[in-house]
Amino acid sequence: MQVTRIKRDSIAYLLIVGFCILMLAWAIPIYTPAYPGYGASAALVPIVAVSVMLFMACLSLMFIGVSSYLKKPMPVEEREFPEDLEGGGGFTQVGRINLPHLARIMIPCVLLVVAIEYIGYVLASFAFLMILQYAIGSRKWLQSIVVSIILTAVLYIVMRYGFGVPVPGPQIFE
Amino acid sequence: MEMIIAGLLDSISPASLMFLLVGVAVGVMIGAIPGINGPMAIALFIPITYYMTPLTAIGFLVGLNKGAFFGGAVSAVLLRTPGTPEAAATSWDGYPLTQQGKGEKALRMALYSSVAGDFISTMVLIVIAAPLAAVALFMGPSEIFALISLALTVIAGIGTSSIGRGLMAAGFGILVGLIGTEPVTALPRLTFDVYQLGSGLSLIPVAIGLLAFSEILLQLERFAGKGDGEHSAHVFSSKPEDRFLPIKEFFKNIKTLLRGSMIGIGVGAMPGLGAPVASFMSYDQAMKRSEHKDEFGKGRLEGIAASESANSSVVASSLIPLFVLGIPGNLAAAMLMGAFMIHGMQPGPLLFKENAQLMYGIYGSLVLASLFLLVIGRFGLRLFCKAVDIPAMILYPIVMFTCIMGAYLGKSSMFDVGVMLVFGFIGYFMRKFDYSYVAFLIGFILAPEWERALQQVVIISEHDTFMFFQRPVAMGLMALAFFVIGRTFWTSFKEGRKKRAEAVVAEEQAKNG
Secondary structure, eight states, rough: OOHHHHHHHHHHHHHHHHHHHHHHIIHHHHHHOOOSSSSSOOOOHHHHHHHHHHHHHHHHHHHHHHHHHTTOOOOHHSSSSSSSSOOOOOTOOOOOOOOOHHHHHHHHHHHHHHHHHHHHHHHHHHHHHHHHHHHOOOHHHHEEEHHHHHHHHHHHIIIISSOOOOSSSTTTTT | HHHHHHHHHHSSSHHHHHHHOOHHHHHHHHHTTTTHHHHHHHHHHHHHHTOOOOOHHHHHHHHHHHHHHHHHHHHHHSSSSSSSSSGGHHHHHHHHHTTTHHHHHHHHHHHHHHHHHHHHHHHHHHHHHHHHHHTTTTTOOOHHHHHHHHHHHTTTTTSOOOOOHHHHHHHHHHHHHHEEOOOOOOOOEEEEEEEGGGGGHHHHHOOOOIIIIIHHHHHHHHHHHTOOOOOOOOOOOOOOHHHHOOHHHHHHTTHHHHHHHHHHHHHHHHHTHHHHHHHHHHHHHHHHTTGGGGTSSSSHHHHHHHHHHHHHHHHHTTTTHHHHHOOOOOOHHHHHHHHHHHOOOOOSSSHHSSHHHHHHHHHHHHHHHHHHHHHHHHHHHHHHHHTTSSSSHHHHHHHHHHHHHHHHHHHTHHHHHHHHHHHOOOOOOOTTTTHHHHHHHHHHHHHHHHHHHHHHHHHHHTOOTTGGGGGGHHHHHHHHHHHHHHHHHHHHHHHHHHHHHHHHHHHHHTTTT
């Protein structure tokens, strides 16, 4: 069963409420310096920011709750995802979350961050670019290899010799 | 006077000229690629500017932004894929002209309108920013605090259909912006014992993640269902009348162009409205006042002149609130503010006092960027048209890898790459759930300054709760901030009620068959 937009938004508001309560009850008191006796407390602005978030999330939840209780029909733009509406969403990027797509892109990125520390920039970057191109649907192996080699080499040269910044991870050409 | 001459001489130094030229050229090229816009280009290239002098860096980024604004017209005219909302109105008349084989002529109109709008706007900026900044110098911490509060409330409405979600995003941005060392006690705050967070989160990885990486995640999602992207059907006619824009024809549109520039300047100078509003307003006005209303949307050069002059004049005029008050009016200005801060300067009225030579150098670069845009656009038009044809399979891995290495470059730290990925992930969810990443980013950038102003108010007033009542300007600004929130809520409440009433009618009609 597909979640409607209104349900998804309600879950998001609930998560925000939970996050705000966690911040107010735990994170801000513990990870904020004690009041030094002058000026404003270090916790003041974080509390204000979190309170604004909490108030808005509660207000939005209350609004959805009241509409639902009174069985008032919600406008179609608030109820449905733009991709399901006639004519699509225009410039809006609002829509369903595509978790398999996210995983396909994010996992190679996370692996790159981890691998680069062990196998070095050159090998990790080459492997990352090959995997990424495969993940987005490229099956032209020669093109993928050429793009990976050129991009890895260009950024290596730009960083190492252009800006004098060491590339991340073990330096295999040093 | 000496400062002015020295600043202008700085702006024509070989290094400044070279990077300005490169910035404009790269900006046009990047802007021509559907889906990549000015702020995203600035986010990607800010790490490189670490290694430049402040003037070269700001000049390069300004050139990049100006170039990208015109570049957006290339894909709008050739593909009807504006990529950015501000170029949408350009596509309405640009694409029909392309279909008639007059794409080159449409692009020339877009170029000349962009350059003219941008140049007029730059002149207005130069004339009014310094005097306004001199007035703004009289503002104390209370006024600055109130002004930032006002800016945050105005900006909360950008990039989302709900002010509530905008305020939540701004609040989250402020919270994230406060991570790091607290200014009064100099002790870590909200760092969760992660030592890398001690100096706070850098703007570069956060901006790259939110602006560029999350955008690519979304574009890849759309691309996965489409195949290897759209390609332009631009077959340029070889007839001179279809290729070139005679001066007479250009001057026929001069009124529209000037009107568009004025609209763009007005809209750009007001925080929160942005280039799309200017572009649509100008197009609408041009259509209403034209004797050929029926030809709009079918390939009328006037429509292109209206849209492009307005959206390009926003680039310079959006720097007015930044230079005068230190408040970024839109995302590109926010990114430039970040660049100023990276180079150790705080945008605001003091800039003219403390870095006068640099400011006049920036003015010189702004004017030169307009000229470079004209020259580069004039001679490289056909080359830039090729940018829209770069295969997505090659483009996206390049942009994604550049995001990763760009995040690393700032501090040579893989931790920043992790931060970029986290904010790319957050940005993806924010866009999908309709939370304004613009409000988040501006909240993130303004949070330290907002807190600093608040601390100063509290310390100076010795905890006097009624401090604001003694400062009429601050009180007025705070009242305006509450008014903006109230009015926005009231408007959305009224609109919501109307839509709900329509929904009831629709439901009843559906029930009755």
